[in-house]
Amino acid sequence: MKTETSPMASQPDSAESETESRINAPVNRRSFLRNSAVAGAGAVGAGLLATAPKALSEESHGHLTRGDAALLRFAAAAEILETDFWVQYNELAGIQDDEVPGGSGNSAYATALADIDDDMPHYIHDNTDDEFTHQNFLNAYLMSKGAAPVSLEQFRTLPGSTATGSSGKPRLTNLMKLTLDTSWYTRYRSDEHNPDLDPNFAFPQAVPDLAKGQHTAIPRTDADTSDPNFLQAIVNTALWHFPTIEQGGSSLYPSMAQRATSVEVLRILISIGPTETMHFQTWSDLAGDAVPLTAVDPVSGVSVTFPDLNSAPFGGELFETGLIMPEPCPFLSRKLPRCSIIRPTQTKGVAMGALKFLTSMGLFNGQSSAFFHLMAELAEQADAAVRGGM
Numbered sequence: 001m002k003t004e005t006s007p008m009a010s011q012p013d014s015a016e017s018e019t020e021s022r023i024n025a026p027v028n029r030r031s032f033l034r035n036s037a038v039a040g041a042g043a044v045g046a047g048l049l050a051t052a053p054k055a056l057s058e059e060s061h062g063h064l065t066r067g068d069a070a071l072l073r074f075a076a077a078a079e080i081l082e083t084d085f086w087v088q089y090n091e092l093a094g095i096q097d098d099e100v101p102g103g104s105g106n107s108a109y110a111t112a113l114a115d116i117d118d119d120m121p122h123y124i125h126d127n128t129d130d131e132f133t134h135q136n137f138l139n140a141y142l143m144s145k146g147a148a149p150v151s152l153e154q155f156r157t158l159p160g161s162t163a164t165g166s167s168g169k170p171r172l173t174n175l176m177k178l179t180l181d182t183s184w185y186t187r188y189r190s191d192e193h194n195p196d197l198d199p200n201f202a203f204p205q206a207v208p209d210l211a212k213g214q215h216t217a218i219p220r221t222d223a224d225t226s227d228p229n230f231l232q233a234i235v236n237t238a239l240w241h242f243p244t245i246e247q248g249g250s251s252l253y254p255s256m257a258q259r260a261t262s263v264e265v266l267r268i269l270i271s272i273g274p275t276e277t278m279h280f281q282t283w284s285d286l287a288g289d290a291v292p293l294t295a296v297d298p299v300s301g302v303s304v305t306f307p308d309l310n311s312a313p314f315g316g317e318l319f320e321t322g323l324i325m326p327e328p329c330p331f332l333s334r335k336l337p338r339c340s341i342i343r344p345t346q347t348k349g350v351a352m353g354a355l356k357f358l359t360s361m362g363l364f365n366g367q368s369s370a371f372f373h374l375m376a377e378l379a380e381q382a383d384a385a386v387r388g389g390m
């Protein structure tokens with residue numbers, strides 16, 4: 001969840017500059033309390049559906065605390081965003097069916113991904129399907145408790161890929177200008193450092209070039225599939241984007257769960273979270289299969305090198321691609337024995353940290369200031385949730 005790289009490697013537009021300041025600003029507790037006091041089960045911001053359908057609220061058993069609702073609402077928003085970009089991958093390289101409709105496949109891109117692993121179309125499809133169900137379940141659960149669900153549909157405005165296979169529908173997220181922090185790779189291989197105990201330690205990047213400049217993880221147009229070397233660089237970027245996202249989810253859920261009040265909300269968070277980790281583990285294995293190469297983006301001129309992680313100056317405990325199980329590391333206290341764990345999991349400010357992580361990645365490149373405003377509000381409210389609160 002932490003990023004050691006510069007959040008905005010290229011010039012951010014004004015909406016993103018505003019977000020950065022909003023995300024970095026301390027929570028305005030008084031305004032939050034005032035807003036949430038009137039919010040209750042109703043809307044807490046633009047983009048939230050005002051009321052739950054009557055039939056669902058009649059099935060409500062008990063009510064959610066304000067904090068529990070805020071934790072689930074932030075998770076729902078994150079899942080909606082996850083669903084949106086996984087759909088883009090599925091349209092081009094997954095399996096388009098009733099579970100995950102849309103798009104018709106891009107054979108050049110899909111073939112290059114399937115060359116990494118025959119099961120790639122299934123993995124992409126099933127990851128996408130999982131995100132749909134996370135999003136749908138969280139919103140349905142909120143409504144079943146008479147609490148406001150989340151909708152981001154008004155922000156579905158970004159143009160996506162125009163390459164063959166794309167549905168061409170407007171998107172919430174942008175996969176074409178990514179800046180990826182791949183330091184999770186060495187974070188999970190380090191037996192000395194845990195970001196919760198060493199917040200200032202900079203874990204080395206696995207692919208240093210992805211942490212600077214902007215890189216596309218999907219073919220933007222059919223022209224992007226004409227040069228096999230550049231197409232492989234796009235595939236490599238996707239292979240690193242998949243686990244980079246899913247490790248974030250792996251930390252987000254256990255971090256938020258520590259402030260859940262209802263046991264059922266706790267159960268939801270600790271039951272969804274490990275599926276993010278199942279995704280992460282699968283993708284972290286496949287990232288090691290990215291093909292070492294150097295390519296220059298013909299549109300932006302940005303150069304990217306994917307190193308051979310098994311050879312000097314890489315290699316060894318921190319980089320060998322076969323070492324995909326988490327290395328035990330210090331946990332809670334250095335006086336206790338090392339433990340193999342998800343990290344980080346400290347709970348303070350985790351939602352805003354997650355939002356900052358996704359924003360720094362460039363996933364919201366082109367989004368409006370209203371989008372960032374709503375997301376920051378949802379994060380602030382989730383971070384204000386208190387275990388045992390009202």
Ligand SMILES: [Fe+2]
Pocket residue numbers: 079082130131134249276
């Ligand atoms: Fe998810």
Ligand SMILES: [Fe+2]
Pocket residue numbers: 082131245246249276279
């Ligand atoms: Fe996920």
